[in-house]
Amino acid sequence: MAIGCTNRRRWTSEMASDASNEEVESVEEVLLDQGVLQETPDGTDFELTDRADAAVRGELDAIDDLDDALDRARPWLGVDPDLIRFERDGDAVTLYFKERNIGAYPSEAAILADVAIAAVLLDWVDGWEEFETRRRGEIVSGVRLFLDVCPACDEAVTFDSKTVESCCGTYDVAALVCRNCGARLYESGPIEASE
Ligand SMILES: [Zn+2]
Numbered sequence: 001m002a003i004g005c006t007n008r009r010r011w012t013s014e015m016a017s018d019a020s021n022e023e024v025e026s027v028e029e030v031l032l033d034q035g036v037l038q039e040t041p042d043g044t045d046f047e048l049t050d051r052a053d054a055a056v057r058g059e060l061d062a063i064d065d066l067d068d069a070l071d072r073a074r075p076w077l078g079v080d081p082d083l084i085r086f087e088r089d090g091d092a093v094t095l096y097f098k099e100r101n102i103g104a105y106p107s108e109a110a111i112l113a114d115v116a117i118a119a120v121l122l123d124w125v126d127g128w129e130e131f132e133t134r135r136r137g138e139i140v141s142g143v144r145l146f147l148d149v150c151p152a153c154d155e156a157v158t159f160d161s162k163t164v165e166s167c168c169g170t171y172d173v174a175a176l177v178c179r180n181c182g183a184r185l186y187e188s189g190p191i192e193a194s195e
Helices: 007-014 027-033 050-062 068-070 110-125 133-146
Strands: 037-039 046-048 084-088 091-096 100-104 157-166 170-178 183-189
Touching: 007 027, 027 037, 027 046, 027 133, 046 050, 046 100, 068 084, 068 170, 091 110, 100 110, 110 133, 110 183, 133 183
Parallel strands: none
Antiparallel strands: 037 046, 084 091, 091 100, 157 170, 170 183
């Protein structure tokens, strides 16, 4: 069994929207090119640039609550926030527009994070509005993976990955969780185990 791995870089490389389209840059290429992510000093992982970290925190400070967040999300959701409803299942929150699922989040804090991140990317990334909605979502999640501070309580978060076995094989999964309030900020889908 693999021990927990704290390297987040591998997970951004798994966020590929359309592998058949070679013109689509990978999520990590977009984020490195636009100065959102940089390599860590030891070159083994990525981290948010100081500038990106400050910009996301600034946006987070301005968001009051989930309703306010949805209102602010209007430009990138492309729908009237009054028509969005959300359902909670434990901590998880799923957003619906009419009956269509438009986003599933491990926590309310994850939504707040995405709204803050999307506001920054709209400002920073060339051609942001031309990316497909799904693609924008992947890039936003790519940034959320590198948050160091919880959007709900401002305390430190922990990234951890582990290997799980199922009937059909061995997979790696990863999660980003607040050490203080327990908010789950990121949960990966299972990817094929690296070992
Ligand atoms: Zn927290």
